Amino acid sequence: MMQLYDYVLSGSCYKVRLFLSVIGQDYEKVPVDYYPGGEHKTPTFLQINPLGQIPVLVDDDLILRDAQAILVYLAGRYDANRSWYPEDPRLQGEIAMWLSFASNEIMNSSAARLHDMLFYDFDIDKVRAAAHAAFRVLDDHLTDREIMGKQWIVGNHPTIADIACFPYVALSGDGGISLDDYHAVRRWISRVKQIPGFVVMPGIHHN
Ligand SMILES: N[C@@H](CCC(=O)N[C@@H](CS)C(=O)NCC(=O)O)C(=O)O
Structure with missing residues (x-):
């Protein structure tokens, strides 16, 4: 069975857990003691991912790092309808x-959240400002999409683009970043939460 090297508080791992749930794919979680254990930097883990990052997906003899790469693989391999990663x-x-x-x-x-929750030494004002700049880009895009009658980031259905962008937007409050100014983003978050198979994580609830 597929294995996901996972940490419950990781929004990157949650991208994969969320997608595996919506496509109804069984898998085994391999818990990684990210904090405080730092298990992702141990020699044993570095053999699985030399970048020392989670998530990692293992499927037979395939070892994949990076949540986005994992989403591309899972959608191509396990979504028979190819709606999550269309062939176009x-x-x-x-x-x-x-x-x-x-x-x-x-x-x-994510950096703002690591600073506030796990005491990482980031320039908090700088990363918050950069997150706001990113959310402005996403909000403008989603506003344009709504004007065109579209509900999702790309195309006419939810895709892995929505899954990949969702977690650290929805978790922004953990890093002291308010979504008050991003109305289209907040409406999109509500829509993502309605996707059949949606699952929660600490900091992301059903509404
Ligand atoms: N590009 C990777 C980044 C994943 C990532 O940043 N994971 C964090 C946990 S949420 C991590 O392992 N950080 C440790 C590090 O970067 O040294 C992805 O999107 O999966």
């Missing part, structure tokens, strides 16, 4: 753009 190259390009946004700009919200 144009949609794939747009999805890749937002996956990159999820792993770069939105991660400023």
Whole structure:
């Protein structure tokens, strides 16, 4: 059975847990003592991911790191309808753009959360400002999409772009970042929570 190297408070691991739940795929969790144990930096774990990061997915002889890469794989392999990662190259390009946004700009919200929750030494004003800049981009995009009658980041259905962007936007309060100014983002968060199979994590609830 597939294994997910996982930490319950990690929004990156939650991207994968959430997607596995919505596609109804069974898997085994391998808990990693991220904090305070720092297990992701031990020699044993570095053999699984030399970057020393979670999540990691193991499926047969395939070892995948990076939540976005894992979502691409899972959607291609296990979503028979290909609605979560459509085969249309144009949609794939747009999805890749937002996956990159999820792993770069939105991660400023993760940094703010690590600072506030786990005492990481980040420049908190800088990462909060960068997270706000990212949320402004997402909110403007979602507002334009709503004007076009669209509910999701890309295409006519939820895709892995929505799954990848969701966690650290929804968890922004943990890093002292308010979503009050991002009305379209808050409506989109409510829609994501309605996706069949949606699961929660500490800091993200059903409404
Ligand atoms: N690009 C990776 C980043 C994942 C990530 O930042 N994971 C955090 C936990 S939420 C981690 O392992 N950080 C340890 C480190 O970067 O040294 C992904 O999106 O999966």
